Amino acid sequence: METNNLKDEEILALSQEDPAYFSFLVDKYKDAFLRAARGITRNLEEAEDIVQETFVKIYKYAGNFEKRPGIEFKSWAYRILINTSITHYQKLKKERGNTEYLDPVLYEGDVPAFTENKNIGLERDMKEGVAKAIAKMPEHLGRVLKMYYFDDKTYEEIAKAEKISMPALKMRMFRAKRVFKKMAEGNI
């Protein structure tokens, strides 16, 4: 199998007919994915599970990627990795029962506009950093930030998913941003 001249997107499309092609993408990204996942969870076994789950999701939802031209495979794949890492980390935190709920009046500020960065490498690093911070936040706060900044959901969609009113969501977002700011400054 010759894939030297093929783009990642083309290899992904080929793998839908012959799954063996997918191994080229695994070879290309597995080490970087492991490093990123380990950076978020600080747990090797968990990071390995995340990487496996991420690759399976990439394969399963390849159709969704193909329908969105103009988006690079790498950026799309990292988004899946980060979402999966956050979900795993929060599940892990829940199981261990060490969720921290922070006093909202202590913090104020806004989330950096990382989504506007055009440099993919830098954007990826920033997303990883943001993902790490989100993963460490109280679950209900991290979840709304993740939906808004990583899943590109609107306030209406988030409010519906969280089954809360719009004012309650705005308050939660406000609190989440303040907690995030504090975390980004290294105070938590």
Add this chain to the structure above:
Amino acid sequence: MDTNSIKNKIAWKIYFVWLFKRVIPLFVMELVFLVLAFWLLGKLVFVQQVFTNAFLASVQNPFTVAAYLFNSFMDTDPLKQIVVVVLLGLGVLFMRDIGRALISYSTTSRVAKQK
């Protein structure tokens, strides 16, 4: 960190996703149509008699079985001919998909073992 063992696990997971998403649904659909075509053929053709005649023809010369089956097919009415053609077509598709799943299984084994 054994990244090859991760690659191995991912390769098999992807194979099974592909198998269940792309191949098994086709298998099931082809199987349903095969059973339906066989059932219809059984209704339209006195299969036991065809086989008895084929056996009698083969006693004299085994190669006459093919000629007998061909002549039986040509002499029968169009509806039965269509059912037979559909049956053969489905059989070929079914065998092709089994072959595809086996070839992909062997490729995945090879890929999973690669360092």
